[in-house]
Amino acid sequence: MNKAKHTLLIVEDNAINREMLGDILASDYSVVYAENGQVALEKMRENAAISLVLLDLHMPVMGGIEVLDAMAEDDRLKDIPVIVVTANDSFYEEEECLEHGALDFISKPYDPAIVRLRIGTILRILAPMREVREKMNLMQGICQKVQTQLTALEDFAEHMDDKQAAKSIVERVENIFCDIRSFK
C-alpha cells in the first residue's frame, strides 16, 4: 500500500490530542484537522482525498455521533471509514459508535503502534473497494460519452445518402471503440 496517497482527517476539539495524534501519523500520511464535527463535515465535502477519519466523540458544536449520522446520510461521505478515538470506560459508548457506522474504536490512552496498525489494516482492506469505485466512476464517464455519440449517430442516420455524413459516422464509431478499449 502506498501510504503517501492517503489523507487522514483528525477530528478532535483538544489541541494537545490533535497534535499527539498528528505526531503519530504525519510521517506516514497527509493529515488534516478539524476541531469539531461541523468543520469535519465541511472538510470532507471539500476534500475528496480524505481516505479515513479519526473521530473524537465529545466535542462542542457537533459531536461524533452526529457526524457519523450525517456521513451515513450523505452519498459523498458514507463510504469514508471512521475510527472513533476517545477516552472511554464503557462498552455502551463503543457499541453506540459501531451501531452508528464507525468501523473501529480506539480508547485513550492509545498505543501509537496500535493506532498505526489499525489505520493501515482498514486502508488495506478497503483499497480494492476504492479501486473498484474509481473504475466504476471512469466507466460511467465513458458510458455517458458513448451515449452522447450514439445519440448523434441516430441524427446522422437520417442522412445516409450524404457521403460526408457517412464518413463522420464511421469516425464516431471508431472513437467509441477507442474509448472502450482504453478502459482497463
Added chain:
Amino acid sequence: MTLLDFYTTVGGDYDEAKRRLLKDERIIRFLLLFGADSSMKELEASAASGDIETAFRAAHTIKGVAANLSLTKLSSAASTLTEQLRPRNEQPDQALLLRVREAHKEVIDSLAQLQAT
C-alpha cells in the same frame, strides 16, 4: 527535578509515558502544552455556572489528555467525575471536583519545578 521525579510526584507512570511517546523531549513538549491547556478552567467555569454539558466535556477532555500523558492520578480523578456527570442530570459532585482540582494543581506545580531545572 527529573522527568521520573515529576511522574512520581504527580502519581503518574513515566515508563508508560516513555513507552508510548518514546522520547523525553516529546513527553516534555506535550506536558508543556498541557500546562497551557484551558480544560481545567472550562471545568471550573462550567461547574460554577451550572453548565453540566460543558462540565462533562471538560472533565472528559482532561481524562483523555491526562491518560495519553500517563498522568494516572489526574486521569483517574477526571474519569470518576466524568462518570458522575455522564447522565447530565446533576451538578458536579464537589468532592470529586476537588480531587480533580488538586491532582491538576499538583501537575501544574510540578511542571513549574520541572521547567525550573
